[in-house]
Amino acid sequence: MESWDDGRLIAECLAGDQGAFGVLVSRYQDRLFNTVYRVLDNLEDAQDVTQESFVSAYQSLASYKGDAQFFTWLYRIAMNAAISLRRKKKATISLDSTKGPAIAFHPVDESRDSQPGAALERSESEAQLRWALSRLSVEHRAVIVLKDIEDLRYEEIAEILKVPIGTVRSRLHRARLELRELLERFEQDKQG
Amino acid sequence: MLTDYEKALICDALDRRLTEQQRAELRALLADSKEARALYMKMRADRRRVRRLPRELAPANMVSDVMRQIAQHRIIELPKPAQRSNQRLGAWLTIAAAVVVLIGLSIVSLELGGFSTLSSRNKSVANLPRPEATPPAVSTPKEQAQPTPPPSEPDAPVANVTPSPSPADQLPTVPDSNQLPRMSGGESPEVLAAPYDSMLRLFKVEMPKLPPILPARELNRPERRSELLEAIKGQAAIHVDVFCRDTNPALDRLTRLLEQQGKLVIVDLVAKLRHQAKLKTDYMLIAEWRSPQELTEFFASIAARENGKNGDLFDSVVPMPMSPVNLRTLAALLGVDVKTFSPKTAAVDPKQSLSDSTIQELARALEKNGSDGRADSRVLAISFNPVRPNPAQSREIREFLSTRKEPTVGSILTVLLLRNMN
Numbered sequence: 001m002e003s004w005d006d007g008r009l010i011a012e013c014l015a016g017d018q019g020a021f022g023v024l025v026s027r028y029q030d031r032l033f034n035t036v037y038r039v040l041d042n043l044e045d046a047q048d049v050t051q052e053s054f055v056s057a058y059q060s061l062a063s064y065k066g067d068a069q070f071f072t073w074l075y076r077i078a079m080n081a082a083i084s085l086r087r088k089k090k091a092t093i094s095l096d097s098t099k100g101p102a103i104a105f106h107p108v109d110e111s112r113d114s115q116p117g118a119a120l121e122r123s124e125s126e127a128q129l130r131w132a133l134s135r136l137s138v139e140h141r142a143v144i145v146l147k148d149i150e151d152l153r154y155e156e157i158a159e160i161l162k163v164p165i166g167t168v169r170s171r172l173h174r175a176r177l178e179l180r181e182l183l184e185r186f187e188q189d190k191q192g
Numbered sequence: 193m194l195t196d197y198e199k200a201l202i203c204d205a206l207d208r209r210l211t212e213q214q215r216a217e218l219r220a221l222l223a224d225s226k227e228a229r230a231l232y233m234k235m236r237a238d239r240r241r242v243r244r245l246p247r248e249l250a251p252a253n254m255v256s257d258v259m260r261q262i263a264q265h266r267i268i269e270l271p272k273p274a275q276r277s278n279q280r281l282g283a284w285l286t287i288a289a290a291v292v293v294l295i296g297l298s299i300v301s302l303e304l305g306g307f308s309t310l311s312s313r314n315k316s317v318a319n320l321p322r323p324e325a326t327p328p329a330v331s332t333p334k335e336q337a338q339p340t341p342p343p344s345e346p347d348a349p350v351a352n353v354t355p356s357p358s359p360a361d362q363l364p365t366v367p368d369s370n371q372l373p374r375m376s377g378g379e380s381p382e383v384l385a386a387p388y389d390s391m392l393r394l395f396k397v398e399m400p401k402l403p404p405i406l407p408a409r410e411l412n413r414p415e416r417r418s419e420l421l422e423a424i425k426g427q428a429a430i431h432v433d434v435f436c437r438d439t440n441p442a443l444d445r446l447t448r449l450l451e452q453q454g455k456l457v458i459v460d461l462v463a464k465l466r467h468q469a470k471l472k473t474d475y476m477l478i479a480e481w482r483s484p485q486e487l488t489e490f491f492a493s494i495a496a497r498e499n500g501k502n503g504d505l506f507d508s509v510v511p512m513p514m515s516p517v518n519l520r521t522l523a524a525l526l527g528v529d530v531k532t533f534s535p536k537t538a539a540v541d542p543k544q545s546l547s548d549s550t551i552q553e554l555a556r557a558l559e560k561n562g563s564d565g566r567a568d569s570r571v572l573a574i575s576f577n578p579v580r581p582n583p584a585q586s587r588e589i590r591e592f593l594s595t596r597k598e599p600t601v602g603s604i605l606t607v608l609l610l611r612n613m614n
Binding site: 004005007008011012015016018021025026032033034037038043046047051055058062063064066125126129130144148149154172176177179180183 | 199200203204206207209231234235238239241242243244245246247248249250251254255257258259261262263461462464465466468469471575578580581582585586587
């Protein structure tokens with residue numbers, strides 16, 4: 001069953017074989033989890049959202065139209081959930097967002113990677129980048145993650161985020177420029 | 193200071209989405225502007241850094257957690273795949289058992305009836321005035337065959353029968369009562385010797401009318417066509433079991449044949465996915481034909497194809513009238529009310545003469561098509577076993593139902609059930 005393609009596994013799921021869905025979860029869990037984690041920057045939230053996304057996908061499997069690839073459809077569910085959660089949490093995070101990068105270097109969330117001990121384990125470069133990414137809006141972060149980490153095509157990103165390709169392109173431009181500015185500011189603060 | 197266009201050009205360059213002209217513009221920009229060169233190099237570096245971020249793996253218990261959650265909440269009700277076929281098998285077994293019981297009863301009744309007639313005649317013989325017990329001087333083989341009473345039952349009416357020329361002699365030979373199998377209830381032979389009641393009639397056993405089993409290869413022969421026509425004649429809706437060696441190529445072939453008849457086959461997504469994956473599936477096709485003749489033509493085309501190259505896909509065809517149970521099943525499979533598929537009958541008052549306009553309309557219709565040409569030309573194919581869950585969510589089913597024409601008088605709603613034989 002592990003070697004079956006997605007279409008065959010979905011058909012088996014719809015025929016009542018839950019085990020086939022287990023194979024799909026196993027197949028996409030790491031990729032989906034990493035994407036959601038990079039968008040949310042919080043391990044617990046990423047775990048919850050990934051899990052909910054799989055359950056939600058199973059729930060609406062009968063309505064899966066088959067015109068998009070399964071993983072694109074799954075990503076859409078996960079990204080919707082992640083963006084919604086991020087927007088809900090925005091209020092608490094934004095309290096610190098106006099502060100300078102040196103202060104905001106320790107993120108306000110309680111993710112594992114934000115803890116001092118864990119942060120030390122990461123390279124400084126990575127920590128800078130994570131800080132800068134965490135300062136981007138969730139929409140901008142999503143396009144960077146989908147494009148630069150997941151290496152998806154513009155068309156796939158447009159399908160996942162349900163936006164036109166032109167919007168993907170413009171969001172990506174703005175997100176990259178904003179990321180560059182944030183990293184620049186961080187480097188200036190560090191030097192100063 | 194770089195313009196927005198120049199910045200966009202640099203961003204696009206990272207994803208290699210530049211046209212030939214844009215590439216030339218970028219080259220010129222990078223050659224001329226130090227700021228542009230710096231931004232380009234930094235953005236490329238940023239991109240590499242983003243790509244090098246470590247990949248986080250999902251927690252080890254992700255699969256089990258998801259599956260537990262699915263199992264606990266019973267999120268969607270998926271029907272058991274074998275349930276429907278078991279129900280159908282159960283129905284067939286019930287019918288078979290009923291037939292066997294009826295045949296058995298009729299045989300027993302015939303036996304008992306014959307025996308009770310015989311016994312009553314014996315009784316009438318026994319009731320004749322008894323002559324004095326004189327041992328028979330000579331007994332013929334026929335007389336020897338008469339039942340003799342057991343010694344323990346001296347008062348039994350048959351016991352003292354003296355063989356004499358009587359109508360009983362015309363009866364077939366009756367074995368000795370000692371040799372008859374003993375009745376479990378211990379009833380006395382009088383029970384079996386009850387007088388014949390002329391009012392008692394043996395009930396007539398009529399064999400149930402079983403649907404014909406027609407070999408698929410022979411459906412283009414005249415005698416088989418007649419049989420098929422006979423089975424579907426006068427029916428507004430029929431159900432046809434089509435036994436296939438493999439339903440997946442069989443569905444392909446039926447689709448092509450239907451399309452040759454000018455029909456459009458709409459395949460539900462679940463059926464499509466199962467078909468693409470070549471999974472073992474029983475398919476149901478819901479179609480409408482204008483007349484029984486048109487339907488027999490279709491089956492003849494199946495037979496013709498079967499006898500040609502790469503034939504041997506279909507085994508046999510079992511047509512039967514659509515029962516209320518079939519209709520309910522169909523409605524449940526499509527998630528609609530059973531009335532949706534209830535056959536329509538002509539509500540015509542035979543005493544009332546047709547109006548002139550009706551006659552003209554009818555004439556026009558006959559001129560055009562020779563018959564009512566409004567039968568639905570679309571065919572819906574769905575998965576029957578396993579059953580497609582949540583039919584209301586199927587785009588194809590919704591499309592088929594929403595644009596389905598009302599069945600017309602004379603047309604035949606046909607459900608073709610492609611069953612796997614293996």
